[in-house]
Amino acid sequence: MKPIKISRRTFLKGSGVAAGALSMGFFDFTSWSRESMEGPVTRIPTICNGCGNRCAIFAYVKNKRIWRIEGNPEANGNQGVICPKGHGYIHDLYNPNRIRSPLKRVGTKFQPISWDQAYKEISQKINIILMDNGPGSIFWVNYPMPNHAYALRFMHSLASPHYFTHGSTCYTARNAAWNFTVGKLPSNDLVNSKYIMILGRNPAGGIDLGQVKDIVKAKEKGAKVVVVDPRHSETAILADEWLPIKPGTDLAFLLAMINVMIDEKLYDKDFVENHTVGFQQLEDEIINYPPQWAEKICEIPAKTIVRIAREMAMQKPRALLHRGYHGAFGAQYLNSFQTARALAITNSLLGNINREGGIYFSESANLGELQPTHPAPPGPSGSKADGTGIPGRYPLGAYGDGISHSIPELALRGILKCGFVYHHNPLRTNPNPKRVIAGYKKLELLVVIDPVLSETASIAHYVLPASFYLEADDAVDTKHSGKQAQVSIQQKAIEPVFDTRSAFQIITELAKHLGVGKYYNFTLDEANALRLKPFGVSLESLKAKGVLPVGPQWKEGFVKADTPSGKVEIASAVLEKLGYPAVPRWEAPLVSPDDKDPHSFRLIHGKQAYHTHAMTANQPYLMAISRRYDMIRLWINRSRAEKIGLKDGDVVQMKSMIGEGKIRVKLTEGLHPSCVWLPSGYGNFSKYLTTAYDQGVSYNDFLPTLFDPAVGHVMASEVIVQVKKV
Ligand SMILES: Nc1nc2c(c(=O)[nH]1)N[C@H]1C(S)=C(S)[C@@H](COP(=O)(O)OP(=O)(O)OC[C@H]3O[C@@H](n4cnc5c(=O)[nH]c(N)nc54)[C@H](O)[C@@H]3O)O[C@H]1N2
Ligand SMILES: Nc1nc2c(c(=O)[nH]1)N[C@H]1C(S)=C(S)[C@@H](COP(=O)(O)OP(=O)(O)OC[C@H]3O[C@@H](n4cnc5c(=O)[nH]c(N)nc54)[C@H](O)[C@@H]3O)O[C@H]1N2
Ligand code: SF4
Ligand SMILES: [Mo]
Numbered sequence: 230m231k232p233i234k235i236s237r238r239t240f241l242k243g244s245g246v247a248a249g250a251l252s253m254g255f256f257d258f259t260s261w262s263r264e265s266m267e268g269p270v271t272r273i274p275t276i277c278n279g280c281g282n283r284c285a286i287f288a289y290v291k292n293k294r295i296w297r298i299e300g301n302p303e304a305n306g307n308q309g310v311i312c313p314k315g316h317g318y319i320h321d322l323y324n325p326n327r328i329r330s331p332l333k334r335v336g337t338k339f340q341p342i343s344w345d346q347a348y349k350e351i352s353q354k355i356n357i358i359l360m361d362n363g364p365g366s367i368f369w370v371n372y373p374m375p376n377h378a379y380a381l382r383f384m385h386s387l388a389s390p391h392y393f394t395h396g397s398t399c400y401t402a403r404n405a406a407w408n409f410t411v412g413k414l415p416s417n418d419l420v421n422s423k424y425i426m427i428l429g430r431n432p433a434g435g436i437d438l439g440q441v442k443d444i445v446k447a448k449e450k451g452a453k454v455v456v457v458d459p460r461h462s463e464t465a466i467l468a469d470e471w472l473p474i475k476p477g478t479d480l481a482f483l484l485a486m487i488n489v490m491i492d493e494k495l496y497d498k499d500f501v502e503n504h505t506v507g508f509q510q511l512e513d514e515i516i517n518y519p520p521q522w523a524e525k526i527c528e529i530p531a532k533t534i535v536r537i538a539r540e541m542a543m544q545k546p547r548a549l550l551h552r553g554y555h556g557a558f559g560a561q562y563l564n565s566f567q568t569a570r571a572l573a574i575t576n577s578l579l580g581n582i583n584r585e586g587g588i589y590f591s592e593s594a595n596l597g598e599l600q601p602t603h604p605a606p607p608g609p610s611g612s613k614a615d616g617t618g619i620p621g622r623y624p625l626g627a628y629g630d631g632i633s634h635s636i637p638e639l640a641l642r643g644i645l646k647c648g649f650v651y652h653h654n655p656l657r658t659n660p661n662p663k664r665v666i667a668g669y670k671k672l673e674l675l676v677v678i679d680p681v682l683s684e685t686a687s688i689a690h691y692v693l694p695a696s697f698y699l700e701a702d703d704a705v706d707t708k709h710s711g712k713q714a715q716v717s718i719q720q721k722a723i724e725p726v727f728d729t730r731s732a733f734q735i736i737t738e739l740a741k742h743l744g745v746g747k748y749y750n751f752t753l754d755e756a757n758a759l760r761l762k763p764f765g766v767s768l769e770s771l772k773a774k775g776v777l778p779v780g781p782q783w784k785e786g787f788v789k790a791d792t793p794s795g796k797v798e799i800a801s802a803v804l805e806k807l808g809y810p811a812v813p814r815w816e817a818p819l820v821s822p823d824d825k826d827p828h829s830f831r832l833i834h835g836k837q838a839y840h841t842h843a844m845t846a847n848q849p850y851l852m853a854i855s856r857r858y859d860m861i862r863l864w865i866n867r868s869r870a871e872k873i874g875l876k877d878g879d880v881v882q883m884k885s886m887i888g889e890g891k892i893r894v895k896l897t898e899g900l901h902p903s904c905v906w907l908p909s910g911y912g913n914f915s916k917y918l919t920t921a922y923d924q925g926v927s928y929n930d931f932l933p934t935l936f937d938p939a940v941g942h943v944m945a946s947e948v949i950v951q952v953k954k955v
Contacts, residue, residue, distance in 0.1 A: 268292045274301060274775025276706060276719040277311060278698035279318035280841040281372065282437060283708045284311055285776045288319075288699055288722035295319055295699055295723060300438075303776045305711030307438040313839040314436070317851040319699065322726065326681050326847060326919055328694035329727040339682075339692065344730065344738070351691055352742035354674045355387075358647045364388035365611050368648035370395070370633050370655070375706040375719075376732045379749075379756075380651065382599075382606060383736050386745040390609035391645065395653055396630030397942045398660075400559045405625045405940050406569030407552065409801050411582060412791025413590065416711065417551050419443035421586040424541050424548035426455045428479050428572065429557020433463035435836035439711075441467075453544075455537060457482065457529075458556070460864065460906050461899030463838060472537075473901045476833050476946060477818035478527035479557050480564045483571035484815060485523030485531075486538045488515045490578050495542035497580025504787050505577055507800020511812045518815065526815075528901070545579040547586030556835055560942035563819040566625060571813040577797045583787045592783050594707040594714040597762035599751070606748050614644045615941070623941035624807045632941040634659045634934070637668020647674035651732060652695070656684035657843040657913060660932035660943050661887055678735060681847065682917035694729040696721075701731035702753055705760040705768075709776060712783040716761065717776045809939060819935070819947040822903055827873050830865075831904040832885070832950045834928040840910030846921035847913065855911075861925040862895040864906035865952065870896045874954055884951045885931035891955060892926050905952060 270291045277284045277298065285304035289296040298319055302309030321327070331347035332339040342350075358366055368391035369380050377394070384392040396404070407414045419425055420443035432440040444467060448454060456468040457479065465471040474482060490496045491512055501508050520531035541548040550572050558565040558572070581587025599605070615632040616622025626632060636655065639645040659665045662684075669675055670688055677689040686692045695701075703719035730738075737749045751759075758768045764779035771777050792798045805811040823829040839845075839854045846852055855861050863881065875881065877896040882889060883905070892907075900906055912927030928945065935944045 270296065273720060273722040274718075274773070275722055276698065276703075276708075276717055276775075277315045277318070278719070279312070279314040279845070280436065282306060283375075283706060283717070283719075284315060284438065285709065285717050286311060286315070287775070290722050293723055295322055301775050303715075303774065304709045304717065305439065305713070305715055306709040308442050310438050310442070312436045312438055313854065314841050314845055314851065317839065317848050318841075318845055320850055321680070321845075321848050322697045322699055324681070324847070324849075326917060327697075327727060328680065328682060328686075328692060328729075330694060331728075332692040332694075334690050344728070347691055347693060348738050348742045351674070351676055352739065355647060355743060358673055359387065362646050364609070365391060365614065366644070366646040367391065368393060368636060368645050369651065370636060370648065370653055371651040372653050373630075374652060374732070375704040375708070376736075378599075378704065379733060379736050380649075382748060383740055383745075385608045386606035386740060386748040387743065388607065388610045390611055390613045391631070391648070393615075393631035393633040393636065394629075395633055395658065396627055397632040397634050397940075398560055398658060398945065399555055401627050401630055401942045402561075402565035402937065402940045403553050403559045403569045404627060406558075406566050407573055409625075409798060409804060410570055410573035410577070410792070411797055415552055415582070415588045416591040417549055418584075418586050418589050419549075419551075420446050422447050422547055422549050423452050423586060424455075424544040425452055425551065426457065426537070426541065426549070427464060427468075427551040428457040428474075428482075428553065429561075430551050430553050431458065431462040431464045431556060431835060433467060434838050435555065436838055453540070459833060459901035459904055460835070461897075462835070465899075472529050472533065473899075475526070475528045475901055476831050476904050477562045477564070477821075480568040480571055480813070481518070481523040481526040481815060482529055482534065483568065483575055484515065484518035484813065485520040485527075485534045486541075486575055487511070487571065487578065488518045489520060489535050489538035490542060490575070491515055492519075493539070495539060496578035497545055500546075500580030500582070500787070501578065501799075504582070504790075505797040505799045506794045507798060507812060510800040511574065514812050514814060541579060546581040546584040548579050549581050549587045550576050552588060560937075560940075560944070561946040562944060563937060563947060564816040565937070565942065565944070566940050567810070567813045567816050574799050574813065577799065582790075582797060583785065585785050589783065591710040592712065592714040592780055593710040594716050594779050595763065596705065596707060596716075596760040599756060599759055602759060603748070603751055606745070614639050617941060623936070623939065625809070625939040626941040632936065634665075634943055635936070635941070637665045638934070640668040640671045645672065647672055647676075649676045649678065650685050650689075651678040654679070654683040654685045654843065656688065657927060658929065660929050660945070661934045662914075662929060663887070664934050678732065680729070682915055684913065684915040687915045687917055693735055694727060695735075696725045696729040696731050699723060700725040700729065703731065703733065704753070705757045705771065713778045714780040715776050716764065716766070716771060716779055718757070718771050720772055819944060820949050822949050826951075827869070828951045828953055830869075830950055830952055831946065832883070832907060832928055832931055832948045833904045833946045834907045834909045837908045837910055840908070843910060843913055843921070843927060846911055846924060847918040849920050852920050852924070855924075859895075860908060861893070861911055862908075863892045863952075864897055864900050865894050866900045866902040867896045867898055869902045870894060873952070880955050881952050882955045883926070883931065884953075885933070885948050887933045888930040890926035890930050905950065
């Protein structure tokens with residue numbers, strides 16, 4: 230990598246945010262300030278790891294320290310900007326809570342050990358466990374990252390099928406529905422749309438920077454934006470119309486939208502005739518769902534549903550319903566899969582599939598493979614014990630992701646005996662922490678790879694300190710897909726501050742110590758060069774730019790879907806064969822609050838723009854935002870709150886069938902009366918996280934262990950709580 234040199238003048242112009250990084254101690258200020266005034270600034274293109282968006286950034290380094298970061302304007306995804314979490318999280322590089330060397334549990338304490346000792350002891354223990362219990366007894370679970378291919382290869386080289394991602398807590402219902410309908414997960418052409426409907430997705434809070442920019446640009450060109458959300462979200466602030474839906478009932482709303490479009494013949498007949506299968510079955514089913522029926526369930530007036538269906542149809546095909554992520558149907562409700570199916574079908578009735586201003590198939594880079602240069606290991610010797618995949622227990626579940634929140638159950642049943650948790654914190658991000666703790670504690674060997682002692686790391690037998698993203702090279706990434714495919718790369722901006730390692734280094738060393746090193750006979754650079762081979766771009770040039778366009782430009786027009794029929798499957802023969810409705814059908818949520826009980830609410834939740842999951846609550850600058858604006862509060866509808874004697878700021882006791890906790894309330898008109906809304910970034914209970922510890926509660930404290938019967942996801946909003954003043 231050739232760093233770009235920048236003059237001091239140009240640099241100082243834009244470096245207002247720098248002060249924070251310098252205030253954390255560890256060095257002599259006078260000599261530092263002299264050196265830093267005089268030293269050159271280098272700019273390293275890399276990727277932000279403050280959340281899964283993995284925005285392309287430039288890291289500025291001076292005097293071997295991170296000075297600041299800014300967005301890389303070349304990236305489709307973040308379009309040159311970064312968010313508060315991105316700004317804040319860089320400071321965690323110097324957070325005193327970071328782990329400085331490998332740790333081994335001795336009794337109730339951790340003892341620092343060398344990497345060599347850690348690798349040797351871990352691999353010896355694994356050898357014995359695998360000898361006694363077979364290859365299926367080991368697992369790896371992680372946040373899905375560009376380097377996951379090496380983790381999967383690691384599990385396969387040990388012949389275990391048990392590689393998992395966090396998908397079952399995030400997106401598996403949504404993905405399955407899009408797969409069954411159009412064959413893959415599409416993107417939203419927000420910028421060119423004339424009518425944008427967003428259900429249960431909040432890109433201005435559950436941040437997607439490019440999407441927010443595109444929504445604003447579309448609005449400037451006259452587009453109408455409708456947000457369907459029980460809560461007046463940050464995105465609702467941008468909208469022309471906010472429809473406060475009763476949570477868990479989006480399916481009824483969508484079925485009624487379809488009903489109107491079919492009844493009034495508003496749909497795109499040409500598209501339906503030429504590019505879909507099963508319209509007749511939908512027509513037969515949909516007569517059951519007139520807007521008057523839906524109004525009673527979703528509490529959006531029938532006349533509003535009719536008007537919106539007409540308005541959208543007027544703008545077709547440049548009208549879209551956002552493809553969704555987590556909030557309304559990623560992994561929330563018993564009916565999430567059907568909701569996402571209905572949403573995909575409504576889009577196809579608008580004839581917007583792969584059209585400007587509609588839903589489109591982004592150009593994604595198909596990375597080169599390690600094979601045949603580096604032959605793949607033989608692979609797993611059995612199927613996944615969580616039951617994903619056909620003929621699995623969860624036929625709509627994603628085999629690649631697995632059902633990660635089943636790991637504690639599989640450990641309690643003695644099927645999984647040892648495992649690695651990488652960039653993932655199930656004790657805090659999985660439902661029912663008592664059960665999760667019991668499961669993970671049952672393991673004979675738990676190894677956690679993390680920069681800090683997260684909840685999960687704090688119960689591990691060994692903790693391997695991960696390098697911070699600004700200290701670590703990583704695998705070529707394809708995250709920035711859009712109208713043109715892009716590849717991007719994370720590369721180290723500074724040397725590790727402590728004795729830490731990257732994921733690639735750790736996996737490679739573990740493999741060597743376990744006798745399967747022949748599958749890791751390559752350096753990261755060699756592997757990255759192979760990934761780039763199909764595009765004819767060099768690793769050098771990618772490292773110099775951070776992001777590079779590869780492949781052709783997206784072209785408008787529907788050609789073929791990746792489905793068995795090659796068409797959009799309004800009715801799915803595969804679903805029918807598996808015993809599910811071929812076309813969406815109304816399905817009530819699993820649980821509902823008791824209408825007669827003034828204390829009974831559905832607990833829903835969501836992201837705030839300045840926190841990522843429960844991962845950044847330990848960042849002092851980001852936590853300062855939460856405190857300053859009093860954001861660690863439970864939202865409750867004002868009129869319902871007053872009925873149970875609550876005032877703004879009161880402390881309540883919230884109780885579900887599995888847990889309880891205390892939290893202050895925020896009274897608001899901006900929330901559907903049937904639910905309370907909890908920000909999802911708090912409730913850390915690891916005492917090693919000194920800023921995050923004991924601040925607020927987490928929805929997982931209240932959510933029982935559930936598995937959606939078709940997809941296997943967590944059903945994260947199927948929980949009823951009792952809320953009472955303390
Ligand atoms: N700041 C921040 N940004 C993030 C993340 C983060 O942790 N922090 N994480 C990233 C990840 S991994 C993800 S998955 C995405 C998630 O992004 P989103 O899917 O946008 O996330 P949420 O905030 O969970 O939910 C969005 C909205 O859904 C609403 N909602 C809840 N139940 C219902 C319902 O039944 N119907 C409807 N219509 N709405 C409902 C909530 O009130 C909330 O406003 O964000 C990504 N970006
Ligand atoms: N309480 C709560 N639970 C949730 C959510 C929530 O918002 N709140 N959101 C749900 C959703 S949408 C999702 S996607 C999942 C996400 O949940 P997880 O997959 O558990 O992800 P994070 O909570 O982001 O945790 C990431 C862990 O990785 C560590 N980490 C950060 N950077 C690195 C690195 O470079 N290397 C390594 N090895 N580790 C690193 C962090 O310190 C943290 O302990 O959680 C789901 N469950
Ligand atoms: S959205 Fe923010 S935290 Fe996430 S990758 Fe982008 S800049 Fe980083
Ligand atoms: Mo997520």
